[in-house]
Amino acid sequence: MSDFRELLLLSNQITLVRIGLTIAMCFLVDGNRILFLYLLLCAAASDVLDGFVARLLDQETLLGRHLDSVADAFLFLAGAWWLYRLHPEIFLDHPVQMLVCAIFVAAPQALAMIKLRRNAGFHLASGKVAGAWGLFCFFWATLVGYNEWFHYVFTAVVVVRNVEAMLLLALLDDPYQDLRPSIFCYSRKELRRSHSLRRGELQCGSSC
Secondary structure, eight states: HHHHHHHHHHHHHHHHHHHHHHHHHTTOSSHHHHHHHHHHHHHHHHHHHHHHHHHHHHHHOOHOOOOOOOEEEHHHHHHHHHHHHHHHHHHHHHHHHHHHHHHHHHHHHHHHHHHHHHOOOOOOOHHHHHHHHHHHHHHHHHHOOOHHHHHHHHHHHHHHHHHHHHHHHHOOSSSSGOOOOOOSOOOHHHHHHHHHHHHHHHHHHHHH
């Protein structure tokens, strides 16, 4: 199936709608936090819906996975931008926390681009937890007020998710060949075999 035909699949159309909503959140909503929250909620719902539709209608494709990862990245950046607009003190008073988040979010993406020439969109269960908790923190900060400890927990969840992504990249030749929701779904034998094979290839390449 061509990329254009894959774009017409319902699951991918839902993902494209999420990208459109994210653009609207950034550029069309001027200070209206309630409208922004509605759009954010719709975007988050579409993130759940596109995967459900893809599995239900057997529309899971590599293009769809890439689109979903791009849409998630856009949504994350849009949320961070609006959080800064609404509560700049979160960033100004906790620069180390924000820097840690940024480093751990960027690290697996950089590693995946170097190793696989693609983004690290593995759709891990820990990523879903981070996304759900981040959504809760955002709504709480917008409607109730900034809670420092909520955001410390969010930082910890983000670190765990991205450490898991880096472990997958380090221990598996290509995680996209057999995507699973957690590194614990891979047996120790599989991980060690993949790691040993890769180490043997590297040693052979350096000695031959």
